[in-house]
Amino acid sequence: MYLDNAATSFPKPEKVYEAVMHAMRDVGASPGRGGYRRSLEAARILFQAREAAARLFSISDSEQIIFTQNATGALNLALQGTLVSGDxxxxxxxxxxxxxxxxxALRNRGVELSIVSTGHDGVVSVEDIRRAVRKNTKIIAVSHVSNVCGAIQPIKQLAELCHEAGALFLLDAAQSAGYLPIDVGHYAIDLLAVPGHKGLLGPSGTGLLYVAPQVNIRSVIQGGTGSHSTAEEQPLVMPDGFEAGTCNxxxxAGLQAGIEFVLERGLSAVYLHESALLNQMEQSLRDIPGVTIYGPADPSGRCAVLSFTxxxxxxxxxxxxxxxxxxxxxxxxxxCAPMAHRTLGTFPGGTVRVSPGWSTTSEEIAFFSxxxxxxxxxxRKSV
Ligand SMILES: Cc1ncc(COP(=O)(O)O)c(C=O)c1O
Known part of the structure; x- marks a missing residue:
């Protein structure tokens, strides 16, 4: 039984496997690299995937979406592409x-960094973030949902604070995309980093970064884009200029199928299924003497994962x-979040983290418990 969907989701919906095979077996070519029909078909798949992601996050122009290898690639591009020494x-x-x-790494290159401690429940205080704001604050960067304890951060208030402070809002949606509604306009998100292979149910090696039109971003990888070939400098054309090299x-194609699956099922249905399983699990675990569950006491303040010792x-x-x-x-x-464990009081041993997925059943959770x-x-008997 697979209960590590927070690392990567498994299994994928059948349509995801079919879309991957279709792209490999029937299309074969690279998008934007030729005028022949196979390449045009590949470009159509790429466009449709961008459109599906735009629908999920209410992005009005899908060209503001850059495909990356994973959420890590998206975060690196967002941070390295915007911050300079003195920010x-x-x-x-x-x-x-x-x-x-x-x-x-950026701090070693002159970027100033403040890491604000959250409460013991994993939730950050907006006032604490406000106190950390300086004249040169360029970005407030926060993960929407903690991958350790599932704490959901107050992103609406954080977005308002960014607006007041004149800072960009970077949201790491690694654990929330596909579970919680994310509307980039409503939450005034300037940069949205998303893995394709977790809640969006796409294959490994997929992710994306949304960049709001007003954000100036530099490329971090230079190379062939299939266009502007005589230019020595990387063309900063969205999105191709940021996707140098042959794409995945x-x-x-699989990611598009995964997003379509989530859209068809509906985010609220996905969320209800997930939270029912987490609540069931929590109730059984709480009956075991000596078990501690981490994160906000109110289950509605948590999502995607349950951590316990x-x-x-x-x-x-x-x-x-x-x-x-x-x-x-x-x-x-x-x-991969040592500081989170220091805050929660679970360093260095860590926790056991359980993350059910779209196909997990209530019977499986009972078996797990x-x-x-x-x-x-x-x-306990053996020690
Ligand atoms: C909160 C958070 N941010 C970023 C990442 C990195 O995601 P990826 O593996 O897609 O690079 C993860 C992965 O678990 C995560 O949980």
Whole structure:
């Protein structure tokens, strides 16, 4: 049983596999690299995928969407493509290494960085962010939903603060895209980083960055774009200038099918399914003596993942027991967010993180909960 959809979603809807195979077997060519029919068909797939993503995030011009390899690629482009020495950026202690490491690298190149600690529930205080604002604050960069404890950040208020402070709002939607409604206009999002392979149900190696029209962004990868070939400088034409090199057409075709699946099902249905499973899991886990669940106390303040520890039980050992004894895949450890664990009080051992998906059933969650009880009893007995 696969319960690690926060890392990458599995299985994918059947149409995703079909779209990948169609792009590989029937189309074959690269978009924008020829005037022949196969290449035009590839360009059509690319366009339709951009249009599907634009529909999901209420983006009026799909050309403002740049396809990337994953959310990490989108975050690197957003940060490296906008920040220069002397700029200041604010992020939170709940953010992922894919946000923090590019920022540490930029700090070494003269960018000022403030990391605001969240509360012990993983939610950042807008007032604390406000206090960190400086005259040169260029970006406030926040993950919408914590990949460690599922805490949902107050993005409407953060967007308003960005507006007041004259800063750009960068939202890392790695754990929220495909689960929570994200309307780039409503939330005044300037830069939206999204993985294609998690909640959008596309293949690995897919992601995207939305760049609002008013944002000036530089390319971080230079190379062939299939156009402006005599120019020595990278053409900063949206989106091609930022997608140098041959694109991942099979992945993007699959991503389109994944987005269509989410759109057809409806975000509220996806969210209700997910939260019903998380609530069911939480209720069973709370009955186990010594189990602690992290994140906001109110389940409506959480989404996508449930993280827990059991006293006297090593999280990595528990995950290994679940895998070997019951064929259940969950993730244990720091989940690429060490600072989040320092804030939650779960450093260095980390937590066991469970993330059901669109095809997970209530029966599977019941099986999982029984398995956890048995594994904890076994481990406690052996120590
Ligand atoms: C909050 C958050 N940001 C960024 C990432 C990086 O995503 P990707 O693996 O698509 O690069 C993840 C991945 O788990 C994440 O949870």
């Amino acid at each position: 200041h950026v604010i992020t939170t202690s709940m953010d992922h290494n894919s946000m923090l490491r590019p920022l540490y 057409l099979p992945g993007i 059991a006293s006297g039980v090593d999280s990595a050992l528990l995950a290994a027991e679940l895998d070997h004894g019951f064929d259940i895949a969950v993730r244990a450890g720091l989940h 029984d398995a956890v009880v048995q594994c904890i009893a076994k481990i």
